[in-house]
Every structure is written in C-alpha cells, then in structure tokens.
Amino acid sequence: MTDLNGKPVIRLLLVEDDQIDRMACKRALAQHHDCEFVLFEAETGNQGLKLARDEKIDCILLDYHLPDLSGVEFLSELAEASGELPMPVVMLTGSDNAMIAVDALKLGARDYVVKGSNANGETLQWLPAVVMRAMREQQALLDKTEAVEQLREAEAKYRCLIEQMPAITYIASLDTPGKLLYVSPQIRQLGFAPDSWLEGSDGFLKRVHAEDRDAVVEAYSATYEHYTPLHCEYRLLNDNGQARWFLDEAKVVRDEARGALCLQGLLIDVTADKETAQELYYYRRRLEELVAQRTEQLEKQSAILEAANARMDHELCERKRAEAALRASEARFRLLLESAGDGIVGVDGKGLCHFVNPAALAMLGYSQQELLGQNACTTIHGDTSVAEEQCGIYAACHDGTPRHGTDLFRRKDGSTFTVECSAHPMHVDGKLVGAVLTFRELSPPGA
Known part of the structure; x- marks a missing residue:
C-alpha cells in the first residue's frame, strides 16, 4: 500500500506497557522519511493479540515484559498451526536482556532492538531499518514458500500427466551412457518394476533383442557424442522373453547456465503397426x-x-x-x-x-x-x-x-x-x- 505521495505505508503494532518507551519508538519511526508508518498501540499482550488478529498488521514491535504475558507466551499465542508467525515480529529488550531476545528469535521473531536507558532513546535510531529488514526477510520467506509450492504443484501435474500417457517416458544420464535416472510406471507392460531398470548402467540395452543391439548402440552413441535427437526402432524382450517393437525418440535437455543436463525420451509400442x-x-x-x-x-x-x-x-x-x-x-x-x-x-x-x-x-x-x-x-x-x-x-x-x-x-x-x-x-x-x-x-x- 502507498500514500498520496507514493510512499509505502507500513502498519505497525507496538505492544509496550511503558508509555515512555512507546514515545521513544514513535520518535524513532518519525525520523524515517522513506515510508509512512501507521501505528497501532497495545499496553498488554492480550490487547496486542486482538489487534494483530483484527487489523491488517505488517509488523509487530513486541516488548518482552508485559503485564499479562511474556514475549515467549505472546509468540506462542500468535503462531499459526504450522508454527509459523503470520507477520514479522521485532523484539524490544533492555540492554541486559540480550539472551531473552535470542530465545525469542528461536521462536520465530525476526530481530530485536535494545531500548535506550533514557527518554531520548538514542539506541532506537536503528528501529526503522530493523523493521524494514524484518519485512524484507518475511517477504523473501513468503516468496520462497510460494515458489516451492508452485514447483511442487507443477511437478505433481507433470508426473500425473506422464504416468497417464500410454507411452513409456524416461530420463537417461549423459555422464554414464545408457544409465536411466527415471522411467515411468508404464514400463510394467514388459513385466518389470520401474526400479529394476534403474539398477546398473546399461538401462534398456540389457533387454534389447540381440539382432537389434548393434544398431541401437550406434544410434545412442551418435546422440551422446553429438547431442543429436535419437530416433530408432528396436525390439525389447519382456519378462517372458517375447519381443515387442518400440519406437524410441529422445532429445538432450539443455540449460542456459549448465548446458546439457540429460536425455529425455519416449518409448512407444509399435508392435501392432x-x-x-x-x-x-x-x-x-x-x-x-x-x-x-x-x-x-x-x-x-x-x-x-x-x-x-x-x-x-x-x-x-x-x-x-x-x-x-x-x-x-x-x-x-x-x-x-x-x-x-x-x-x-x-x-x-x-x-x-x-x-x-x-x-x-x-x-x-x-x-x-x-x-x-x-x-x-x-x-x-x-x-x-x-x-x-x-x-x-x-x-x-x-x-x-x-x-x-x-x-x-x-x-x-x-x-x-x-x-x-x-x-x-x-x-x-x-x-x-x-x-x-x-x-x-x-x-x-x-x-
């Protein structure tokens, strides 16, 4: 959110029972001109929890010593079922309470600031910068969580699609020619479990018909040497020793940064054809x-x-x-x-x-x-x-x-x-x- 001047608006919840400390925090925040702070105040932990749940709070400034709750209890109440805090929390501690702040960090607090010992609160001059850093870290964490979830969803969709196709899909290593890194469950149509094809370094070659083996080795060698697309037909023997004709088509997967990564292909049963x-x-x-x-x-x-x-x-x-x-x-x-x-x-x-x-x-x-x-x-x-x-x-x-x-x-x-x-x-x-x-x-x- 931004104000009329284009500055970002940050909604802060200050949970502090000491009025002098609250005033010192306000002065420190007012010195920061790059953004607009909207401040909500609470003198007790329970008041702070209610405001945190009712208002759209971007960050919480939390004093460790409160009349009704300790900082650790407040964090425990605020945490979601997953144990994660819904917004970043910055602890306000006295100069002699550094170890308490460390314990709060272990419970999910993003950072801490030592309160000054006088009314001027000079030690709070870093408070705006700490708040901004805590929010950036929180956003980075949310972005990472979202990216991981999107990647997980994409992988699940891709795997579901692959495993519903009638063709056999596979991924082979480029470092060890013929070594299979993945083969789809459709390989069971030959009577073998997928894991059995991943053992050893010869992959499909161990089940290629003897009359077709030389041609298959030559085709694979050309692909591995020149990274050209693979296209060949050959017979694979099932668990009963019967031969089935397959069309093998594969391409080398490349990455702009790392170059060639693997060989990804399809095996299509063309026996009927x-x-x-x-x-x-x-x-x-x-x-x-x-x-x-x-x-x-x-x-x-x-x-x-x-x-x-x-x-x-x-x-x-x-x-x-x-x-x-x-x-x-x-x-x-x-x-x-x-x-x-x-x-x-x-x-x-x-x-x-x-x-x-x-x-x-x-x-x-x-x-x-x-x-x-x-x-x-x-x-x-x-x-x-x-x-x-x-x-x-x-x-x-x-x-x-x-x-x-x-x-x-x-x-x-x-x-x-x-x-x-x-x-x-x-x-x-x-x-x-x-x-x-x-x-x-x-x-x-x-x-």
Missing part, C-alpha cells in the same frame, strides 16, 4: 499373384470362346453355358480389380486404356471417362518420349516383356509421385493383345 505392415506386404504380394493368375485365366477363357464360335449349331447350348460362366468369372474378376487397394489399368494392343479401377483413378486424379480410350503411357507420364523409353505398359504391349520396378507418374494436376509398378503382357492364342498394369504409391522417405 509392425504386424499390420507385414500383413499389408503379404496381401500386396498375394494380390499381384492373383492378378497374374487371373490374367492367365482370361487368356485361356478367351481361347475357349474363340473355339466355341467355330462349333456347329448343335453346340450352341454348351457355348451359352460357357459364356455365362465367363461372364460370372469376369464379374468376379472386375469386382476384385475394382476393390483392390493398388491401382490397376488395363490397355489394349495399342496402349489405349480399356479398364481402370477406383484406386488408380484416386491416385492419378482423373475420372474414368477421362482415362478410357486414352493412351495410358502418355497420360501417366505426360511426355511421349519418356513413356516409350521407360513405361512398363509400353514394353508389355509392344515387346511382350513383363516389367516390375519403380516409376514416376504424373497426376492430372501436374504433380508427380513415385510408384512401385508391375506390367504383365496379355496373350490370346500366342498373340499379344494388351497388358495389365498394377501400381502403388511409395511413401516419401521419413514418412
């Missing part, structure tokens, strides 16, 4: 095999249809049944092609598109009407010369040569993307009649 990726790879390869088998079946069925056209009228019924079977097979085949996740394009002997499935349309950005009847090589490359030299469809249609590899396709909007593709020629009675192209977009590195 790994298994899904393996299944997708298997089904993709299986789909390619099915496409090749269906292509061969179509060639055989086309030969049967041509032979049936040359038969006599008495074979018409058999021909119709064969055609019905063919249509059913073609419907199933078309449904398979249109449901496939990979792009599939069918072309005739001239390289003109006569079939394209939804996955191919989605990747290329065209509608079905825009692609059917168009030169497939030119459309997906955007350049005729490049199409003829590198396109797998061109090779399959003109040379009858199967082609498998990677290629760069162009979308309708002009953007390009890298694909893994296979082109298979189609023959009917030994005659090259077209080709089937299957492709899938490759993810960019780091995706």
Whole structure:
C-alpha cells in the first residue's frame, strides 16, 4: 500500500506497557522519511493479540515484559498451526536482556532492538531499518514458500500427466551412457518394476533383442557424442522373453547456465503397426499373384470362346453355358480389380486404356471417362518420349516383356509421385493383345 505521495505505508503494532518507551519508538519511526508508518498501540499482550488478529498488521514491535504475558507466551499465542508467525515480529529488550531476545528469535521473531536507558532513546535510531529488514526477510520467506509450492504443484501435474500417457517416458544420464535416472510406471507392460531398470548402467540395452543391439548402440552413441535427437526402432524382450517393437525418440535437455543436463525420451509400442505392415506386404504380394493368375485365366477363357464360335449349331447350348460362366468369372474378376487397394489399368494392343479401377483413378486424379480410350503411357507420364523409353505398359504391349520396378507418374494436376509398378503382357492364342498394369504409391522417405 502507498500514500498520496507514493510512499509505502507500513502498519505497525507496538505492544509496550511503558508509555515512555512507546514515545521513544514513535520518535524513532518519525525520523524515517522513506515510508509512512501507521501505528497501532497495545499496553498488554492480550490487547496486542486482538489487534494483530483484527487489523491488517505488517509488523509487530513486541516488548518482552508485559503485564499479562511474556514475549515467549505472546509468540506462542500468535503462531499459526504450522508454527509459523503470520507477520514479522521485532523484539524490544533492555540492554541486559540480550539472551531473552535470542530465545525469542528461536521462536520465530525476526530481530530485536535494545531500548535506550533514557527518554531520548538514542539506541532506537536503528528501529526503522530493523523493521524494514524484518519485512524484507518475511517477504523473501513468503516468496520462497510460494515458489516451492508452485514447483511442487507443477511437478505433481507433470508426473500425473506422464504416468497417464500410454507411452513409456524416461530420463537417461549423459555422464554414464545408457544409465536411466527415471522411467515411468508404464514400463510394467514388459513385466518389470520401474526400479529394476534403474539398477546398473546399461538401462534398456540389457533387454534389447540381440539382432537389434548393434544398431541401437550406434544410434545412442551418435546422440551422446553429438547431442543429436535419437530416433530408432528396436525390439525389447519382456519378462517372458517375447519381443515387442518400440519406437524410441529422445532429445538432450539443455540449460542456459549448465548446458546439457540429460536425455529425455519416449518409448512407444509399435508392435501392432509392425504386424499390420507385414500383413499389408503379404496381401500386396498375394494380390499381384492373383492378378497374374487371373490374367492367365482370361487368356485361356478367351481361347475357349474363340473355339466355341467355330462349333456347329448343335453346340450352341454348351457355348451359352460357357459364356455365362465367363461372364460370372469376369464379374468376379472386375469386382476384385475394382476393390483392390493398388491401382490397376488395363490397355489394349495399342496402349489405349480399356479398364481402370477406383484406386488408380484416386491416385492419378482423373475420372474414368477421362482415362478410357486414352493412351495410358502418355497420360501417366505426360511426355511421349519418356513413356516409350521407360513405361512398363509400353514394353508389355509392344515387346511382350513383363516389367516390375519403380516409376514416376504424373497426376492430372501436374504433380508427380513415385510408384512401385508391375506390367504383365496379355496373350490370346500366342498373340499379344494388351497388358495389365498394377501400381502403388511409395511413401516419401521419413514418412
């Protein structure tokens, strides 16, 4: 609080039964012009306690000898349940009572001032400075207590957040590579208590799969040597010896004053993702095999249809049944092609598109009407010369040569993307009649 002149206002409680000593204290306080003292007076300890509780007091000046209470009793009554005093207290003692003042300091008083032996009270000249120092010490103590409480709350919130995350969090030492300083309770998903990982200096390395150990050691060594972020995948063995895949990502924590402090990271279980990726790879390869088998079946069925056209009228019924079977097979085949996740394009002997499935349309950005009847090589490359030299469809249609590899396709909007593709020629009675192209977009590195 400040007055109209901008000076700080300090509300003092003077507990002193001697009127002459009270007057001496007032004179000493009046000599201090840097602040405004508002003085409350009490002649007994109980009066002082009531004023201390009813008024907003900043500091108490307490005489040790009071009619009803001693200074020690007053301090005991004033103290809160925690034993701390709610405001700073400065003891007023006689020149022969220094040891009494020391006892009061042990009970929480901030300082003491020796009262003068005459009415002028020259020895009280330091009273304002002592009051200001006691208040500064009290404020510093409050600030420290508040900072500690805020730190405790922040730590509790951080720990609660960390321990609710599904990922495993850890802190590793930079002085001893691999030494764990902390690991979250989620490590129990591997069947081990957190404390067991803190023992020894090898940390996670003691449970890394033997086939992954060299790569993990190399990744950690680079991080410890250059303080670069850690990013690696490896298998950890649980308590039953079963391997689980984990993504390990960590960064070096730095402090402006002390530099690098520790390595802080996350372990994320990616076993399900790994298994899904393996299944997708298997089904993709299986789909390619099915496409090749269906292509061969179509060639055989086309030969049967041509032979049936040359038969006599008495074979018409058999021909119709064969055609019905063919249509059913073609419907199933078309449904398979249109449901496939990979792009599939069918072309005739001239390289003109006569079939394209939804996955191919989605990747290329065209509608079905825009692609059917168009030169497939030119459309997906955007350049005729490049199409003829590198396109797998061109090779399959003109040379009858199967082609498998990677290629760069162009979308309708002009953007390009890298694909893994296979082109298979189609023959009917030994005659090259077209080709089937299957492709899938490759993810960019780091995706």
